[in-house]
Amino acid sequence: MKDSPGTHEAWAAALRAHGRRVTKQRLAVLAAVEHHPHSPAEAVLAAAREDLPELTAQSVYVVLGDLTELQMLRRFEPPHSPALYETRVGDNHHHAICIGCGRVEDVECAVGHAPCLTPHWDESATPMTIQIADVMYQGICQDCQRTQTLPSLSKQAK
Numbered sequence: 004m005k006d007s008p009g010t011h012e013a014w015a016a017a018l019r020a021h022g023r024r025v026t027k028q029r030l031a032v033l034a035a036v037e038h039h040p041h042s043p044a045e046a047v048l049a050a051a052r053e054d055l056p057e058l059t060a061q062s063v064y065v066v067l068g069d070l071t072e073l074q075m076l077r078r079f080e081p082p083h084s085p086a087l088y089e090t091r092v093g094d095n096h097h098h099a100i101c102i103g104c105g106r107v108e109d110v111e112c113a114v115g116h117a118p119c120l121t122p123h124w125d126e127s128a129t130p131m132t133i134q135i136a137d138v139m140y141q142g143i144c145q146d147c148q149r150t151q152t153l154p155s156l157s158k159q160a161k
């Protein structure tokens with residue numbers, strides 16, 4: 004898979020806007036995460052090395068941390084999983100993770116009343132203006148439902 008030149012241009016512009024040099028390493032990491040959304044650092048490293056074989060694990064970790072701080076990447080940490088990265092930032096989408104196989108799906112929007120997203124402020128609390136609601140759904144994906152390899156719910160609760 005190849006990125007359109009437009010994507011690279013947008014990344015280069017964003018890096019420059021943050022005062023970062025546009026390096027091969029940064030672009031390789033961004034492209035790897037773009038093509039493998041919700042990947043842990045090791046998978047990003049493996050994918051980025053296909054473009055840039057000399058890339059070290061150390062530099063991938065540094066670049067991932069830096070780009071996350073710049074909010075060009077989003078990092079989230081599902082339970083019982085290493086941190087995962089994606090290029091889809093700034094839209095406050097949520098994630099659903101399968102407790103059977105660890106598959107992650109994007110959830111556009113949390114709707115309805117339960118579980119509630121509007122914070123109820125206790126009398127002792129100092130209310131905040133909420134900017135982000137980060138919801139992690141946990142469930143069972145269709146593949147796992149079909150193959151019935153899912154662990155029992157009681158075993159998960161530890």
Ligand SMILES: [Zn+2]
Pocket residue numbers: 101102103104105106143144145146147148
């Ligand atoms: Zn699954």
Ligand SMILES: [Zn+2]
Pocket residue numbers: 041089091096097098108109
């Ligand atoms: Zn996502």
